Amino acid sequence: xxDHLDLVDPELxxxxxxxxxxxxxxxxxxxxxxxxRRAWMETNAQPPHEHVSWTEQRIxxxxxxGARQDESPEITVxxxxxxxxxxxPGILHMHGGGFTASTAILGLxxxxxxxxxxxxxxxxxxxxxxxxxxxxxSLGDNYAALLWMHANAGSLGVDPARIxxxxxxxxxxxxxxxxxxxxxxxxxxISFQCLTYPMLDDRSGTSRKLAEHIGWFGWSPEANRFGWxxxxxxxxxGRKVPREAVPARIDDLSGLPPAWIGVxxxxxxxxxxxxxxxxxxxxxxxxxxxxxPGAFHGFDAFVKDAAISKRFAAARLDALRRGLGIAPS
Numbered sequence: 001x002x003d004h005l006d007l008v009d010p011e012l013x014x015x016x017x018x019x020x021x022x023x024x025x026x027x028x029x030x031x032x033x034x035x036x037r038r039a040w041m042e043t044n045a046q047p048p049h050e051h052v053s054w055t056e057q058r059i060x061x062x063x064x065x066g067a068r069q070d071e072s073p074e075i076t077v078x079x080x081x082x083x084x085x086x087x088x089p090g091i092l093h094m095h096g097g098g099f100t101a102s103t104a105i106l107g108l109x110x111x112x113x114x115x116x117x118x119x120x121x122x123x124x125x126x127x128x129x130x131x132x133x134x135x136x137x138s139l140g141d142n143y144a145a146l147l148w149m150h151a152n153a154g155s156l157g158v159d160p161a162r163i164x165x166x167x168x169x170x171x172x173x174x175x176x177x178x179x180x181x182x183x184x185x186x187x188x189x190i191s192f193q194c195l196t197y198p199m200l201d202d203r204s205g206t207s208r209k210l211a212e213h214i215g216w217f218g219w220s221p222e223a224n225r226f227g228w229x230x231x232x233x234x235x236x237x238g239r240k241v242p243r244e245a246v247p248a249r250i251d252d253l254s255g256l257p258p259a260w261i262g263v264x265x266x267x268x269x270x271x272x273x274x275x276x277x278x279x280x281x282x283x284x285x286x287x288x289x290x291x292x293p294g295a296f297h298g299f300d301a302f303v304k305d306a307a308i309s310k311r312f313a314a315a316r317l318d319a320l321r322r323g324l325g326i327a328p329s
Contacts (some may be wrong), residue, residue, distance in 0.1 A: 002212075002213075004212070004213040004216045004217070004266075005017070007213055007266060007294060008217065008266065008294050008295075008296065009293070009294030009295060009299075009306070009308050011303060011306035011307060011308060012294065012295065012296065012299050012302075012303050012306060012308065015299070015302045015303045016217040016218075016296055018302075019217050019218040019296065019298075019302065020216065020217050020218070023217075023218060023219070023220050023223060026223070027220065027222045027223065028222060028226070029222070029223065029226040034100060034101065037101050038101045038102075041097070041101055041102050041106060042103075042106060045106040045107075045109075046109045047109065048105075048108045048109050048112060049109055049112045049113070049116075052080060052081060052112035052113075052115060052116050053080070053081060053082065054078055054079060054080045054081075054108060054112065055078070055079050055082070056076060056077075056078055056079075057076070057077050057078070057079055058074040058075070058076055059074060059075050059076075059077055059144065059145065059148045060073065060074060060075075060144070060148075061073050061074055061075050061140070061141065061144055062140070062144050062147075075125065075126065075127070075141050075144055075145060076104070076126035077104075077123050077124065077125050077126065077145050077148070077149075078104050078105065078108055078111070078123070078124045078126070079121065079122075079123050079156065080108070080111050080112055080115045080121065080122045080123070080124065081112070081115035081116065081119070081120065081121050081122060082121050082155070082156050082157055083120075083121055083156070083157025083158075084154075084155055084156070084157055085157060086157035086158075087153075087154075087157065087158070087159045088120060088157065088158065088159060088162065088326075089118075089120050089158070089159060089162040089163070089164065089191070089324035089325065089326065090120055090121045090122065090123070090149065090153070090156060090157070090158030090159075090162065090163050090164070091114070091115075091118075091120060091121075091122040091123070091163070091164045091165070091166055091194075091320075091324075092122075092123050092124075092125065092142075092145060092146055092149055092163060092164070092165045092166075092175075092178075093107075093111050093114075093122050093123065093124040093125070093165075093166050093167060093171070094124070094125055094127065094142055094165070094166075094167035094170075094171035094172075094174040094175050094178070095107040095124065095125075095167065095168070095170075095171045096167065096168040096169030096170045096171040096172070096199075096298075097129070097169070097170055097171075098169065098170050098199070098219065098223060098224075098226075098227035099129065099130045099138070099170045099173075099199070099227045099228070099230060099231040100129055100130050100131065100226070100227055100230050100231075101129065103126060104124040104125060104126040104127075105126070107124065107168075107171075108124060110301070111124050114166075114317070114320075117317055118317065118320060118321065118324070118326060119326075120158075120324065120326070121156045121157050121158055123145060123148075123149050123156070125141060125142050125145040126141075127141040127142050127145075127174065128141055130227070130230035130231040131229075131230035131231075131233075134230075134231060134232065134233040134245075135177075135231050135232060135233075135242070135245040136245075138174065138231075139174070139177055139178065139181065139245075142174055142177075142178045143178060143181055143182070143185075146163070146165075146178060146182060146188050146190075147187065147188060149163060150163060150187075150188045160188075160189075161189055161191065162191050162324060162325065163188070163189070163190060163191060164190065164191055164192035164193065164194060164257075164320070164323060164324055165178055165179055165190055165192075165193050165194070166193070166194035166195070166196070166320070167194075167195065167196065167198070168196040168197065168198075168298075168301075169196070169197055169198070169199055169219070169269075169297065169298065170199045170227065170231075171196075171198075172195040172196050172197060172198025172199060172200075172261075173198050173199035173200050173247060175193055175194070175195055175198070176193065176195055176198055176200060176247040176276075177245070177246075177247050178190075179193045179256055179257065180247060180250055180253075180256070183255050183256055189257075190257050191257055191323065191324065192257050192258055192259070192260075192320070192323030192324060193256070193257055193258070193259045193260075194259075194260050194316065194319060194320055194323065195259060195260065195261045195262075195273075196262050196263075196316065197262065197263040197264065197267050197269050197273065197297055197298070198247075198261065198263075198269065198273060198276075199224075199227070199269060200246070200247045200248045200269065200272050200273065200276050201246060201247075201248035201249070201269075201272035201275075201276075202228040202232060202236035202237055202241055202246050202248075202249075203236070203237045203248070203272075204221075204224060204268060204269065204271065204272050205220070205221025205222075205224045205225060205268060206221070206224070206225050206228065206236045206237030207236075207237030207238065208237070210268065210271065213266060214266060214267070214268060214270060214271070215266075215267070215268030215297070216266065216296075217266060217296035217297070218267075218268075218296045218297040218298055218299075219267070219268050219269075219297040219298070220268065221268065224236075224268055225237075231245070232245055232246075247276065248272055248275070248276055252283070253279050253280050253282075253283040253285060254283040254284055254285070255285075256280065256283070256285045257285075258285065258286040258287065258288075258323055259277070259280055259285065259286070259287040259288070260287075260288045260290075260316065260319035260320070260323065261273050261276065261277045261287065261288070261289050261290070262289075262290040262292070262312060262315065262316055263290070263291055263292070264291075264292045264294075264295025264296050264297065264299055265291055265292060265293045265294060265295060266294065266295060266296045266297075267295065267296060267297040268297060269297065270291060273289070273291075274289060274291065277289035288319060290312070290315055292308060292311075292312055294308065295308060295312070299312075300312050300313060
């Protein structure tokens, strides 16, 4: 059996092997292993930068968003690079973690770097994780954060008509789902969606078989089944899946804001991301797609200094500048 390492960009190969070994430690996933994975992510996360300002805020969780009686009635958001008195673009960010792990604070360093590079405020949401809550709860948290950001745009230094959403992996899936909900409710306009290897379709690796080398490194079909089952509260890939919980299952993609989608050619999500970009374009939505050969899921976060990662990061920043109407640096 091939190890598929020859398909990986040379600068990423050492990390690819480590990612494969790490993923196998949590396969098959269980509650005990999930707790271990969450602890591993917390241990290995880098702390926030000291030179980019951020504050922690508690905002009200609205009724009907799926909170249990033992949960706080509030949601935590982290406000990065607030610019009171200004009126420019801003970003609402949702972190990754397969719907089941990581936190906003663990990803705050990367958010700070984006905020600094673009000189914009960013709000990052501490949405509830699965399986403790399912999709309606986390979507409710993210929508509450969007409403709060829009209502408090003045104190944040944000033009309420220039709010973009962004996220990585499961966070990209959350951003896409939130954009669809915002379109349907018509309360808050979203100007742009930046989706980094987004998790969009529960059928990938479940009812839809992929080539063996797709998802071999990092996020695997087994991990995807666990993540989606936890998020949906039911078996993924089947007819009982609630369509409103899965961006790729929503038929009408018209009326959405422009999008940028970036994904690696070896990423488990590559085919669903390509298809989603194609469907956006077919629906009359401007969508830019970047597929990076030789790159696995999360490559840019694990090997930030690789040339391929730097090009990917630069392309994402360029897309955000254009999407937010920021002059080139």
